[in-house]
Amino acid sequence: MELYLLGVVGAYFLGSIPFGLVISRIFGANDPRTHGSHNIGFTNVLRVSGKKIGIFTLIGDLGKGTVATGIAGFVGFPWLWILVIGFTVILGHVFSIFLGFKGGKGVATALGAIIGIHPLIGSLLVAVWIGAVLVFGYSSGGALLAFSVLPFLVYFLTYDFYFCLFAFGVSAVIFFCHKENILRLSQGTESKMRLFSI
Numbered sequence: 001m002e003l004y005l006l007g008v009v010g011a012y013f014l015g016s017i018p019f020g021l022v023i024s025r026i027f028g029a030n031d032p033r034t035h036g037s038h039n040i041g042f043t044n045v046l047r048v049s050g051k052k053i054g055i056f057t058l059i060g061d062l063g064k065g066t067v068a069t070g071i072a073g074f075v076g077f078p079w080l081w082i083l084v085i086g087f088t089v090i091l092g093h094v095f096s097i098f099l100g101f102k103g104g105k106g107v108a109t110a111l112g113a114i115i116g117i118h119p120l121i122g123s124l125l126v127a128v129w130i131g132a133v134l135v136f137g138y139s140s141g142g143a144l145l146a147f148s149v150l151p152f153l154v155y156f157l158t159y160d161f162y163f164c165l166f167a168f169g170v171s172a173v174i175f176f177c178h179k180e181n182i183l184r185l186s187q188g189t190e191s192k193m194r195l196f197s198i
Contacts, residue, residue, distance in 0.1 A: 004081045011068040011085040015092020015109055018099055019060030020045045029053050033099075041104035043139040043193055058108055065089050065112025073116065083166040086113040090170060094177060105177035107143040110170050114150075118163075121153050137192035140181035147171040 020032050020040035029049035036044045042061060046054030068089035072082045090110045096103035111129070115122030125146045132142035147170065154160070154167040175182070184190040 004077060007072055007077060007081065007085055008088050011072075011089040012092040013097065014064045014068055015089035016096040016098050016103070017060070017064060018096055018103065019064070020057040020104065021099075023053055023056045023060065024049055027053055037191075039104055040099070042108050047191075047193065061093065061104065061108035062112035062115075064093070065109040065114075066116040067112075069113045069116030080162055082117060083162055086117055087166060087169060089113055090173060094173065105143075106170075106174055107147075110147070110174060114170075118154075118158070121150070121157060124153055125150060133193060138185065138190055139193045140178055140190060141185055143174060144178055144182070144185075147174040 018040045020042070024030060024032055024045060027049070032038070032040050032045050032048050035048040037047075038044070040057075042054055042058040045057045065086070069082055069086045072085045077085070090106045090113055092103075093109040094103045094106045095101045107129075111122060111125055114125060128146040128149060129142040132145045133139055136142070150171050151164060151167040154163050158164075181190060
């Protein structure tokens, strides 16, 4: 039990690492918290500081989710604890202890965590997100669409009750973090993002 709890705590601290801010500082770029949407996530860093720093941020945020759940699975943690660790690393990103319990919107870290838990479902979510961004141009819309289908993918591909609960919980967190984006999308004022033109 102590080892599992240590894993959960470690996942939270790993999730709390604000790669968008750290990488921006390493490259001497703008602080994403004071520019654009004031968010430390991939999309805002991409807009504010360019493709290179944005991609490094994406890799970092995806990576910490994948590392947390991947290691938990590799060392033989029970299934429920792997799901708890996956949820906790996402909460660490959203409520970072290093940023006064503020953070990003959790999309990349959630995608990474799910890839570490179930690579097929994680890959399908990434495909939905990228496809929606390419078609409609909205990163937030792509994320919302991907996490709308997450519970259905989990149900039809695994029929696992606890994985379904995890999926609903993660989707709820993503939607909560995107409440302002949802309002802007409904008003037609959300900023667009072109993946291959920035």
